[in-house]
Amino acid sequence: MTGHPGAAGDDLASVYRAEYGRCVAxxxxxxxxxxxxxxxVQDAFAVALRKWEVLPPNPGAWIVTTARxxxxxxxxxxxxxxxxxxxxxxxxxPDEPREVGPVRDDQLRLIFTCCHPALAPLxxxxxxxxxLGGLEVPEIARAYLVPEPTIAQRIVRAKKKIRDAGIPYxxxxxxxLPARLPPVLxxxxxxxxxxxxxxxxxxxxTDLCLEAVRLARELAALMPDExxxxxxxxxxxxxxxxxxxxxxxxxxxxxxxxxDRSLWNRELIEEGHDLVRxxxxxxxxxxxxxxxxxxxxxxxxxxxxxxxVLALYDQLLRHTxxxxxxxxxxxxxxxxxxxxxxxxxIEGIDLPGYHLLPATxxxxxxxxxxxxxxxxxxxxxxxxxxxxTERAFLRDRRAAVIDxxx
Amino acid sequence: xxxxxLAVHTVEGAPTPxxxxxxxxxxxxxxxxxxxxxxxxxxxxxxxxxxxxxxxVRISSxxxxxxxxxxxxxxxxxxxxxxxxxxxxxxxxxxxxxxxxACMNPVEVRPFQDEPGE
Numbered sequence: 044m045t046g047h048p049g050a051a052g053d054d055l056a057s058v059y060r061a062e063y064g065r066c067v068a069x070x071x072x073x074x075x076x077x078x079x080x081x082x083x084v085q086d087a088f089a090v091a092l093r094k095w096e097v098l099p100p101n102p103g104a105w106i107v108t109t110a111r112x113x114x115x116x117x118x119x120x121x122x123x124x125x126x127x128x129x130x131x132x133x134x135x136x137p138d139e140p141r142e143v144g145p146v147r148d149d150q151l152r153l154i155f156t157c158c159h160p161a162l163a164p165l166x167x168x169x170x171x172x173x174x175l176g177g178l179e180v181p182e183i184a185r186a187y188l189v190p191e192p193t194i195a196q197r198i199v200r201a202k203k204k205i206r207d208a209g210i211p212y213x214x215x216x217x218x219x220l221p222a223r224l225p226p227v228l229x230x231x232x233x234x235x236x237x238x239x240x241x242x243x244x245x246x247x248x249t250d251l252c253l254e255a256v257r258l259a260r261e262l263a264a265l266m267p268d269e270x271x272x273x274x275x276x277x278x279x280x281x282x283x284x285x286x287x288x289x290x291x292x293x294x295x296x297x298x299x300x301x302x303d304r305s306l307w308n309r310e311l312i313e314e315g316h317d318l319v320r321x322x323x324x325x326x327x328x329x330x331x332x333x334x335x336x337x338x339x340x341x342x343x344x345x346x347x348x349x350x351x352v353l354a355l356y357d358q359l360l361r362h363t364x365x366x367x368x369x370x371x372x373x374x375x376x377x378x379x380x381x382x383x384x385x386x387x388x389i390e391g392i393d394l395p396g397y398h399l400l401p402a403t404x405x406x407x408x409x410x411x412x413x414x415x416x417x418x419x420x421x422x423x424x425x426x427x428x429x430x431x432t433e434r435a436f437l438r439d440r441r442a443a444v445i446d447x448x449x
Numbered sequence: 450x451x452x453x454x455l456a457v458h459t460v461e462g463a464p465t466p467x468x469x470x471x472x473x474x475x476x477x478x479x480x481x482x483x484x485x486x487x488x489x490x491x492x493x494x495x496x497x498x499x500x501x502x503x504x505x506v507r508i509s510s511x512x513x514x515x516x517x518x519x520x521x522x523x524x525x526x527x528x529x530x531x532x533x534x535x536x537x538x539x540x541x542x543x544x545x546x547x548x549x550x551a552c553m554n555p556v557e558v559r560p561f562q563d564e565p566g567e
Binding site: 159210211 | 451558560
């Protein structure tokens with residue numbers, strides 16, 4: 044949103060974040076057309092920007108109702124036979140969602156449509172993050188480590204293909220679900236990730252984390268026989284559980300080792316552990332289950348059993364040999380075998396633009412007493428980090444580097 | 450209802466299938482054609498002669514020129530196609546899967562522009 048003339052401007056921005064995806068999902072069901080739904084919701088927010096002096100009691104419902112009226116106006120202006128038909132449907136649409144397919148939630152239906160296999164993987168995820176998460180293009184670009192125009196273009200093309208090729212707005216049936224699932228899991232994971240380390244400003248965007256957790260729980264209830272769904276849900280719950288301890292009283296980042304474990308949410312941890320046990324019992328391990336298991340180890344007992352974490356990372360790296368997994372494994376190597384071996388393990392990892400690679404190298408160099416090299420690596424990480432809290436954390440660490448070799 | 454072209458792409462110079470394989474493909478395509486007709490989705494379909502049998506007609510400044518050979522000098526050429534009528538892309542993709550299996554070649558699914566008034 045640009046410009047906040049009304050007194051409710053800041054409130055409107057937070058309503059936009061919280062309600063945008065839900066409103067688009069609902070309107071897409073009512074209208075059966077994603078582009079029209081998005082335009083109508085944007086129209087409604089523009090009206091809200093002019094009219095709201097104080098927030099209405101239920102801002103989301105206000106936006107949906109207004110968006111529906113705006114859509115009727117748009118269709119009237121178009122006045123083709125097709126548009127008149129759509130208008131008639133819209134006027135007689137009951138407010139309660141009709142049950143279509145096994146998923147009742149509009150947002151899940153929208154996720155499955157956006158993640159249609161006829162769309163390229165990057166397009167699927169970018170579109171879903173934009174429409175459901177209400178994420179802005181720069182945020183999505185950073186989640187993917189790709190330039191902003193690339194993401195903007197992907198979103199435009201994907202919406203055009205959905206319309207032109209006639210990709211239906213529906214939930215896949217039971218036989219199609221397993222093949223349609225992997226991109227959906229990626230999307231939920233990225234929404235959570237974006238909420239956990241927001242692109243800019245402060246560290247946490249709780250609404251996105253909670254939204255991802257909510258969708259993951261619903262998906263787990265819908266597909267209880269898919270171990271990777273349970274694994275993803277467990278993973279998000281176990282990370283979310285530690286959120287209260289992750290930021291200190293001055294808004295600073297607190298590392299896992301330094302966190303006050305009494306602040307962790309025990310209920311979420313138990314829910315997560317229970318899910319990890321349930322999915323691992325099926326003996327069909329996948330990347331989300333393994334990451335969930337790693338986080339289960341982190342949240343089990345008074346301290347982390349790093350030997351077990353490293354064994355799980357070895358398994359994960361065999362399953363998913365990506366540079367990010369290799370980097371995370373190196374952190375476990377440092378705890379088990381010391382920083383020198385970890386430093387050797389991250390040599391050759393290629394992750395251009397990813398600040399956590401130089402940040403990890405800096406930390407390992409500092410532990411080895413190589414002060415000058417550590418500070419240089421911290422500088423590199425600070426230049427790449429886009430989040431204020433993370434930058435402050437890295438500056439603190441840089442300042443604390445002790446030069447043993449000086 | 451939308452219309453989709455299911456285009457069969459063949460790679461020129463790829464190893465030619467044996468006579469037996471060809472006969473199998475023809476028989477399978479006949480079965481799919483019958484299925485498309487009885488399901489009411491059939492609009493048109495057929496296999497094409499090789500690309501070197503093509504002639505391109507061009508009109509430029511009122512003059513007509515004929516060129517021997519296909520329009521695009523690429524290795525992949527259109528080998529045949531179906532036109533089907535279906536409610537949405539998912540239906541078209543499901544038919545394309547059957548068609549690809551039958552003709553033993555990749556099938557490109559491409560929507561037609563909506564006809565006015567439809």
